[in-house]
Amino acid sequence: MNNNQTKKVFYNKLVRDAIQEKIEGKNEQCEVRELVDDQEFQQELLKKVTEEATALSRVRSRKEFLDEYADLMVVLDALTALMEFSEADVQVALNENVAKKGLYKKRHFLHWSEDVNYVSNETPQGVKE
Numbered sequence: 001m002n003n004n005q006t007k008k009v010f011y012n013k014l015v016r017d018a019i020q021e022k023i024e025g026k027n028e029q030c031e032v033r034e035l036v037d038d039q040e041f042q043q044e045l046l047k048k049v050t051e052e053a054t055a056l057s058r059v060r061s062r063k064e065f066l067d068e069y070a071d072l073m074v075v076l077d078a079l080t081a082l083m084e085f086s087e088a089d090v091q092v093a094l095n096e097n098v099a100k101k102g103l104y105k106k107r108h109f110l111h112w113s114e115d116v117n118y119v120s121n122e123t124p125q126g127v128k129e
Contacts, residue, residue, distance in 0.1 A: 013051075014044035016074075042082055048075045 006029070014035070023030045035041040052075050056068040080090060 014041075014048050038082065042079070045075055045079045045082065049079070 015032070020030060020032050035044060049072070052068065052072040056065070056072055059065045059068050
């Protein structure tokens with residue numbers, strides 16, 4: 001590669017408002033576009049939830065936890081604002097969720113169950129007989 005060619009890293013993902021200025025502040029170039037379509041913005045935010053939750057699941061210190069937790073909360077706040085949920089709506093949903101499903105105070109870890117109708121967000125381990 002000669003000096004006239006530049007290296008580009010392709011991200012193709014939603015980024016925070018200050019990213020462009022940070023890159024340009026280092027005398028580097030970048031290309032960004034505004035997501036004007038609400039549906040596209042929502043889809044990119046939902047992808048970001050996975051990215052940030054994965055990062056949160058890999059932390060190894062209290063500081064990292066708070067940093068990654070904050071990243072995830074910023075994405076969730078953007079989603080709830082886009083979907084026009086109020087803080088009251090979110091609180092009602094949280095209360096209903098806890099009333100229906102409970103908390104994690106007892107720290108229960110489910111090894112197995114005969115309840116074959118239980119629906120989980122995760123793929124169950126093992127094969128049904």
